[in-house]
Amino acid sequence: MYLEPVRRRRLPGEDRSAGMRLAILATAVLLLFAVLVFRLWFLQILSGDQFAAQADNQRLRTVLIQAPRGVIYDRNGSPLVTNRAGLSVGILPMDLRSPETVIPHLAAVLGIPAEDIRAKLDTAGQDEYRVVTIRQDVPENPVVSYLLEHSLEFPGVRVEKSYLREYPNKILATHILGYVGEASYEDLQKEQFQTLKGGAVIGKDGVEAVHDSMLRGVVGTRTVEVDAAGVPKRVIQENQPTPGSNLVLTIDSGLQAVARAAVVDGIARAHADGFVNSYAGVIVALDPRSGEILAMTSYPDYDPSLWVGGMSTETYQNLIDPAQHNPLFDRATKGLYPAASTFKPFVAATALRSDLIDWTQIFSDPGTFTRDQQVWRDWLLQGHGDVNLVQALAESCDVYFYNLGSRFYDLKGPVLQDGLREFGFGQRTGIDLPGEYPGQVPDSEWKKKNGKTEIDRIWKPGDDINLSIGQGDLLVTPLQLAIALAAIANGGDILVPRVARQITDASGNVTKQIETEVKSHVDIGAEDLDAIRRGLKMVTSDPTGTAYGAFRGFPIAVAGKTGTAQKKPGDDYAWFMGYAPADAPEILVVALIEQGGHGSSIAAPAVRKVLEAYFRTESSGPAQVEVTE
Amino acid sequence: MSRYLGSLDWVLLAATAGLVCFGLAMIYSATHADLTASSPTQYVWAQSLGLMIGVVALVVLSLIDFTWFARLGRYLYWMNIGLLALTLVIGSERMGARRWISLPFFDVQTSEIGKVLLVLALAAFLAEGVELRGSLRFVLKAVIYVAFPATLIFLQPDLGTALVFVAIFVCMVLVWSIRWSHLALLAGAAVAAATLVLRVFPRTFGIELLRPYQLQRLTVFVNPGQDTSDAAYQLSQSKIAVASGMFTGKGFMQGTQTHLNFLPAHHTDFIFSVIAEELGFVGSLVLLLLFAVVLWRAFRIASLSKTLHGTLIAAGAIGVLAFQVFVNVGMTLGIMPVTGLPLPFISFGSNSLMVFLILVGLLQSVHVHSRTALYGGRLKGDPYGQMAA
Secondary structure, eight states: OTTSBTTTSOOTTOTTHHHHHHHHHHHHHHHHHHHHHHHHIIIIIISHHHHHHHHHHHHEEEEEEOOOOOOEEOTTSOEEEEEEEEEEEEEOGGGOOOHHHHHHHHHHHHTSOHHHHHHHHHHHTTOTTSOEEEESSOOIIIIIHHHHHTGGGSTTEEEEEEEEEEOTTSSSSHHHHOOEEEOOHHHHHSGGGTTOOTTOEEEOSHHHHHTHHHHSOBOEEEEEEEOTTOOEEEEEEEEOOBOOOEEEESOOHHHHHHHHHHHHHHHHHHHHTTOTTOOOEEEEEEOTTTOBEEEEEEESOOOGGGGTTOOOHHHHHHHTSGGGTOTTSOHHHHOOBOOGGGGHHHHHHHHHHTTSOOTTOOEEESSEEEETTEEEEOSSTTOOEEEOHHHHHHHTOHHHHHHHHHHHHHTOSSHHHHHHHHTTTTSOOOOSSTTOOOOBOOOHHHHHHHOSSTGGGSOOHHHHHHHHTTOTTOBBOHHHHHHHHHHHHHTSEEEOOBSEEEEEOTTSOEEEEOOOOEEEEOOOOHHHHHHHHHHHHHHHHSTTSTTTTTTTTOSSOOEEEEEEEOOTTSOOEEEEEEEESTTSOOEEEEEEETTOOOIIIIIHHHHHHHHHHHHTOSOOOOSSOOOOO | OHHHHHHSOHHHHHHHHHHHHHHHHHHHHHHTTOTTSSSTTHHHHHHHHHHHHHHHHHHHHHHSOTHHHHHHHHHHHHHHHHHHHHHHHHOEEETTEEEEEEOSSOEEEHHHHHHHHHHHHHHHHHHHTGGGTTOHHHHHHHHHHHHHHHHHHHTTTOHHHHHHHHHHHHHHHHHTTOOHHHHHHHHHHHHHHHHIIIIIIIIIIOOOOSOHHHHHHHHHHHOOTTOOSHHHHHHHHHHHHHHHTTTTOSOTTOOHHHHTTOSTTTTTTTHHHHHHHHHHHHHHHHHHHHHHHHHHHHHHHHHHOSBHHHHHHHHHHHHHHHHHHHHHHHHHHTSSOOOOOOOTTTSSOHHHHHHHHHHHHHHHHHHHHTTHHHHTOOOTTOOOTTOOO
């Protein structure tokens, strides 16, 4: 019965119902198919592009190929900073799976805290497709081999070849060379780094920073296709990196080493003399004809390879500990000190140029100078007697210059200061190193602004008087002093000092030669200049000269000036500056020993050491020099 | 013999053959580079094995008279129940579900066979009760008739196939001419039940009838953006694969989503994504067209059948086919939740392929025997001799 045909046994009212029901069912099925087709249309035709892009994003990775950084040479072609190949470990956030297990595991293998890794990933920001470097300079055995062997346990972890800086001479010209490091977020906002991406290595200090765009080269890229596990399958495209240009410095590494040793020796002498607070010093040696820096050392310094691979917090804390006396700080361009007697030649020059005096004029020095019931003493208690300009310089007569200061005051205007500024004091020299300080030359305006009390804001005769012997609120850098003296040596040109000599390409061809630059000129009469020079020459050649003892037996004539600066509450600072040969200067050296005591006994011998090395003389100075100034 | 051949529905056979070949080709593309396979053609061979058995079954079924099954309805039903119960007890557990009974040379997925058995059993049941169409009691009996095996399947757990059973039921009672009011009642009850299961039970009584992963699949479907779980990943990769195919696809065997392993289950549940990625909009339409042809022929066979029984069998086949195509393709396109339902004829899985070939065989049988005059056979007991050619 159940097999009876539909036609025969139909329930009332349901005519051909099966047929109608089939039609309804068919319509429903048709609708379902229509939905599918429309959805396909939506996805494939309307939205196809954006999904295709997503598919590409997943499977393509662009890896940066680091370019080797340019090598830095000294003027003779001896390498100061080179590259070595290293391995760095990074994480590609996009491929990182189960971070809760992978990150601690990786931290254990690398020997760094897991929070450091997480912090780095967080600061990397939104870009999931770029590798975040976790640790540079990872040893191949055992770390890298382990990571490669167990790569399945570290999804998203990448080992990449990178170039790391190497310093063949270890600690030499540290502050000049500077160091490199990963660009920070703030760095990347700066104009010169706009083209760089996160993780790029840039120069952070010294010539590495100043000439970074030449040194860094251009990164290459490699686009690879990866599968869902992030495993690279094939290389789609590759652009080779362009190596950075090399940099040739004006520095002579031999002389640089001697200069550093001379500072260390100077500090030792100071300790021997009872000046036990001496820990730091500077030597600047340049060519007064061109402004090329032959040697410049700031002590204490440190080993720049500490920065390679990232400096640990511990090491950094150690370096900035006050007990270390600031090895990171470049005292040559940033150290601010009162010039003391080394200032006298420039005060004299200003006095002559403003027709305040003439060099033959005699002043009497009984040991003190009095004005308005105030008394200023000479360093030599009994005074120097009657002296002219030449003798005043040779013997470093304070009272002579107190007189000048007093006269300058009576001119009622910043005549002295303007003249000093013409020698470059109170401004940056413009050297091609970062962060130079301008120092300060105080005048009445300055005092008005900076004086703490009512009385302090008034410019008094004592201020000009103190300024004339290089004390008071005067602050100069050793580099400024060198440039100013160079003007005396070369006839009045204020040069722009520099450490860079040439840029060369990878094959050694010179692509850029850096020329001498004259910033300005100090007009000084020939006779006046000659008088000053004679005075400076007598400092070392005449028995009355303050550096006579220090330079006894030196075969080449040296023109220079001692200085002993008071900088309370510390001990006196020892200065000496000089150039040689006195009549045709080739080299000019400035030495400062912080809290070293007397310029004549501590700083002058240091300068002599440098000159001996430069001129390759057989003689060496006396072990102990008697104190004059 | 030639009469027999002449009475087969060749269009249906052609479309079926087209789908099967399509499937083999796509399985090859999806698996030839599979690192875990012993050879590039391992999966293709495995599928071919199922194909051969299915083809044999198809031929056999098209030869026999399907009305036979009408008498066997009861036995088929209890055999189904028995197999399903057995699966729950001795079935091998894989990935947290018992769906297979492992025999020495192959595995039997009882829920797949269950589809065929249910179609046949229910067709007999409904045809037998043809006069009780107006009776709610009978309708409820039918509901229980289906609910019993469906529940056994749900307990495996296999929600997807359980829902296929629902689809079979709906299609068949619709064509059986259930009263609209009864159908509405059942629909309402279904909605109420769903609400109970998904909302009321968990929140008020703390009873979770659905497993967490099942719930997750439903929530990801509703809210794809927020989730980073595996279900969401699958869904997103599938959409990327489909959409990146664009108009003409990336080319046969050139799908990056597939070959770089971004798309999981690319030879089974998500094989349509491979088709969409490699053959594009054009290829996808061709595939859907083939399915449409098969369904069209099934509808035609349903209407040509002179007995309700035959029509019901055809309706059941339509239900399985249409439901699975829509759910599987819809899933890959992101408009249906992720289920384990394979794409008929295409997805890798010999059980599924065999079952759909069997269904085609049954359709052929219905087609052949609706022209019994041609065939010349007569069954005892009944006068439908007036089956004129």
